[in-house]
Amino acid sequence: MQVQVLGNSLVVTTDKQWNGQALQDGLKRQLMLPSAYVKGLFADGRVRSGKQRLSADDVVQGSTKILLMGDVEDDYGIHISASHMDANRAIVPLWEDDHALILNKPAGLIIYPSDAGESDTLAHRVASYYERTGQRHKVRHVHRLDRDTTGAILYAKHGYIARALDALLAERRVERTYWAVVQGQPKSPRGSIRLPIGRDRHTAGRYRVSKTGKEAVTVYEVLGSVSIANGKVSLVQCRLETGRTHQIRVHMSAIGCPVVGDVLYGGGDGVGTVDLEQGYALHAVQLAFYHPYDRRQVTVHAPLPEHFAQLLARVGLGRFAEVGAI
Known part of the structure; x- marks a missing residue:
């Protein structure tokens, strides 16, 4: 299976593990998407093959390209200013692909602002990193670290992987x-x-x-x-x-x-x-x-x-x- 980002969509190329499954079941099992979310994708016409709208009951056979539209590119969800571009505040990923990001969190930062007065959080720095590298993603942390706890923290870059990682977290x-x-x-x-x-x-x-x-x-x-x-x-x-x-x-x-x-x-x-x-x-x-x-x-x-x-x-x-x- 291959999953690639294409603008504001995901392109999923199925493999033999999808064969014989209804498309809705493949999305739930192979991409680990929750049932309600999958139902919404089909209801909104966001599951396609080329320009053709696909049905939840369509059976997958062989290698098929599926387009999942939307929920990839988004506003950061947090305001950033010029101060967040300061080299002393810049973050360097430990690991990254088109879907997720792992950072080494410094001490003294909370993950996300709890009120409007907090202007420098890890979320601000992640948004600044996205802007600096030409990425448009909502800032989505998968788990939390306390203010003075340092180290590895995982972020989801889009709504599809966010739901899959939430499921993985729940499954330990x-x-x-x-x-x-x-x-x-x-x-x-x-x-x-x-x-x-x-x-x-x-x-x-x-x-x-x-x-x-x-x-x-x-x-x-x-x-x-x-x-x-x-x-x-x-x-x-x-x-x-x-x-x-x-x-x-x-x-x-x-x-x-x-x-x-x-x-x-x-x-x-x-x-x-x-x-x-x-x-x-x-x-x-x-x-x-x-x-x-x-x-x-x-x-x-x-x-x-x-x-x-x-x-x-x-x-x-x-x-x-x-x-x-x-």
Whole structure:
């Protein structure tokens, strides 16, 4: 199967995996589009072969070119100004094709503005990148990272891939791996933390382990630990099986190992005499997903930010600063 962008449309060239299926079923199974969306495509006459309008019940045979019209090119959905073109604010993709984009998010940025007063978010910088590279796409993040969490984040470039990636995320086929420098040392060198998470009713913006919260599962492995200031500090690799707000931060704190620099969850501003001058030490080091069009696994590593690598060096875990070893 080939899926290509052509202006404001997708051109899908079917292969044998489509053979014998009704076209509506092929769009749902092969392109991972939701039923209601597929129904709307046919109702609006947006599924075509050349100029011919196709029917949902048409049976696919052999290699066929299908045109899906619209939902590719769009306004950015966010206002950008000349300041976003500043080289210091420019983003460089870790990976990109015509359908999706993976970035290495810096610390100190929220993903999307929550009110009109926020004029520099990652969404602004993505829109600026699209403009600078001559692309017209709505800014669509597939998942979120907290303001001071750094690392790999996935964006969908058009409405078709956005719906497919949402489905993959729900099926836990978007794999997110993080590194966290934490105070202390987990009792077991590896394991799963299965503790539900809900809002903290007493502190705005804070979450906590709660019996009435949503299921949350974090799989972790201790990569290294050292003694410092009459205690321990550890580098822990975490993989999310669910994606709750502040999940790793809440779970690490719940087992007595808060993320260094995470004041909200008891991590303080450093360890011993070593202060973390920027944010906290949580980095999305790897992102992997099944590409529904190429039918292959895409795996991308995000280099550590300078403040994270420096912290590792200063506490005696500098040997892990090279991310390629993951």
